[in-house]
Amino acid sequence: MTLAAAHPGFLSPTGVExxxxxxxxxxxGAALVTVTTKQLVHAALWLVVTLGGLAVExxxxxxxxxxxxxxxxxxxxxxxxxxxxxMLTKAPIGRSPDADSGNRWAALVVAVAAAAALVWxxxxxxxxxxxxxxxxxxxxxxxTGASLFQNWVLPFEALSVLLLAALVGAIVLSRKAKADAxxxxxxxxxxxxxxxxxxx
Numbered sequence: 001m002t003l004a005a006a007h008p009g010f011l012s013p014t015g016v017e018x019x020x021x022x023x024x025x026x027x028x029g030a031a032l033v034t035v036t037t038k039q040l041v042h043a044a045l046w047l048v049v050t051l052g053g054l055a056v057e058x059x060x061x062x063x064x065x066x067x068x069x070x071x072x073x074x075x076x077x078x079x080x081x082x083x084x085x086x087m088l089t090k091a092p093i094g095r096s097p098d099a100d101s102g103n104r105w106a107a108l109v110v111a112v113a114a115a116a117a118l119v120w121x122x123x124x125x126x127x128x129x130x131x132x133x134x135x136x137x138x139x140x141x142x143x144t145g146a147s148l149f150q151n152w153v154l155p156f157e158a159l160s161v162l163l164l165a166a167l168v169g170a171i172v173l174s175r176k177a178k179a180d181a182x183x184x185x186x187x188x189x190x191x192x193x194x195x196x197x198x199x200x
Contacts, residue, residue: 020060027053035111044082051075065141 030049037043051074058067148156 016060020057023053023056023060027057035107040086041083044079044086047082048075048079051079063144065144 027050030046030053034043034046034050037046051070055067055070055075058064058070
């Protein structure tokens, strides 16, 4: 029995599969704009579109719980914190020359290599697995919790440590930037005060 005979939708895509492809292309385009724009606020807003597109993809894969977690955690928390960080640090609203490090080609090579590795791993792991989009939801809390804390508990904990390290690193860098910005202002303030006293 051939693959097309076993799965009739393989060669004749359904409406859900077409919608999945279109949303995936839109999400990919939004992700490209996110990493190529030089306006930080625009990058954050395009990141909202990218993460929202991923949530729609999860919905199309009948993983409703994962989709709403994507919306609540990433769109509702991470992006909001990013926007608050931009506002509190008084980041420039327009085009920022600091947004371009000059390593675009190296970043492009790394991104393409990482994407190819991820695609290869996913295709190799789910080569013979088919998702019944018309069947029962596979993304329920029970199924997700059992898979996450039984089969994927080690990567889950490793990711939590990685995120914690990133948070600590961001705090250290922000405090160092504050100290560097405040240090040159002390001699200037003393000089202005001495000039005012001399004028008196």
